[in-house]
Amino acid sequence: QKEVEQDPGPLSVPEGAIVSLNCTYSNSAFQYFMWYRQYSRKGPELLMYTYSSGNKEDGRFTAQVDKSSKYISLFIRDSQPSDSATYLCAMQNYGGSQGNLIFGKGTKLSVKP
Amino acid sequence: DAGITQSPRHKVTETGTPVTLRCHQTENHRYMYWYRQDPGHGLRLIHYSYGVKDTDKGEVSDGYSVSRSKTEDFLLTLESATSSQTSVYFCAIMKGAIGELFFGEGSRLTVL
Numbered sequence: 001q002k003e004v005e006q007d008p009g010p011l012s013v014p015e016g017a018i019v020s021l022n023c024t025y026s027n028s029a030f031q032y033f034m035w036y037r038q039y040s041r042k043g044p045e046l047l048m049y050t051y052s053s054g055n056k057e058d059g060r061f062t063a064q065v066d067k068s069s070k071y072i073s074l075f076i077r078d079s080q081p082s083d084s085a086t087y088l089c090a091m092q093n094y095g096g097s098q099g100n101l102i103f104g105k106g107t108k109l110s111v112k113p
Numbered sequence: 114d115a116g117i118t119q120s121p122r123h124k125v126t127e128t129g130t131p132v133t134l135r136c137h138q139t140e141n142h143r144y145m146y147w148y149r150q151d152p153g154h155g156l157r158l159i160h161y162s163y164g165v166k167d168t169d170k171g172e173v174s175d176g177y178s179v180s181r182s183k184t185e186d187f188l189l190t191l192e193s194a195t196s197s198q199t200s201v202y203f204c205a206i207m208k209g210a211i212g213e214l215f216f217g218e219g220s221r222l223t224v225l
Contacts, residue, residue, distance in 0.1 A: 032212040043203050043216030044156070051210075088156065092212045101212055105155035 003027050006089055006104030015113050019076040023089035023104045026070065030091040030102075033065050035074045038086045038106065047087075048074065079111045116140040117217040119204050125223045132191040134220050136204030138184075144207035145187040146214065147171075147179065149200040156203070162187055194224045 006023045013019055021035075031052055036044035048063040050056045050072075056063045062075040072091070076083055089104040116139040126132055136145060146161040148171075158171030160179040168179050176198060178190045191198055201221050205214040 032210070034212050036214075041219070043205075043218050044214075046213055046215065049210070049213060090212060101158070101214065103156040105153070 004089065004091060004102050004104045007107055008105055010108040010110060012110045012112060013079055015079060015081060015111055017079050017111070019074075019079050019083070019109060019111075021074040021076075021087050021089075021107050021109070023072050023091075024070055025072070025091060025102075027091075027093065027102075028067070028070065029093035032092045033063070033072050034090040034101075035061075035063055036088040036090060036103075038088060040085075044088055081111050081113050084110045117204055117206055117215065119202075119217040119220045121220060122218065123221045125225065126194055127225050128195055129193050132194050132222065132224075134189045134202055134204075134222070136187045136189070136217060138187075138206050140206070140208070141184055142206040142208055143184075145181065146205040146207070147177075147187065147189045148203045148205065148216075149173065149198075150203060150219075151200050159189065159202075191222075194222075196224050198222065199224045 004025045033050045035048040037047045038044040050063050050065050053065045053067045060077045064073045086106040086108045088106045090101055092101045118137045120135045144163055147159040148156045150156050157173045159177050160171055162168045162181040180188045201219045203219050204217040208215050
């Protein structure tokens with residue numbers, strides 16, 4: 001079993017839709033949870049950062065962490081064509097090696113005007 | 114702008130030749146990383162550095178070496194390139210908390 005599982009999509013939605021992106025993981029030691037956005041032929045950029053469980057909101061984006069279910073989500077409200085990108089989840093355990101950031105394979109999202 | 118520059122951005126080379134990719138940062142951060150990204154595999158860590166001359170291996174380090182003689186530069190070397198090393202290589206720096214990585218624009222390497 002992979003440490004981090006992420007549905008690769010592609011996911012296509014109409015403009016204005018609510019998008020839900022998800023990752024599951026197996027390592028209960030993970031404490032730090034990130035979402036990165038990657039536009040085509042660009043480097044990933046950090047979108048959301050969450051420590052431990054709970055919700056975090058930033059504009060149209062909400063990140064949720066459910067450690068009991070080992071499940072994290074990213075919600076995008078009022079999706080825009082500019083949100084079309086690949087979204088990568090990432091996670092790391094507290095006290096682990098600074099190189100031990102594990103990425104999901106990414107979900108490709110397309111928002112149609 | 115994350116203050117990271119990768120060079121070259123594109124390179125085509127032949128099997129068996131040495132290749133060096135350079136990552137340069139302007140902000141004096143301690144941690145620097147090299148990842149490769151391939152379809153179906155996502156981002157995988159090759160090597161990382163936690164200071165000048167301090168480096169460690171990642172998940173896919175075989176066939177790669179790194180060096181960091183100055184804080185601002187982290188070099189990735191393929192001693193003898195193989196076709197399986199055709200990939201997009203990303204350098205990253207850790208600016209703040211654990212997991213907060215900022216990536217360069219990538220170096221696209223093709224080994225024929």
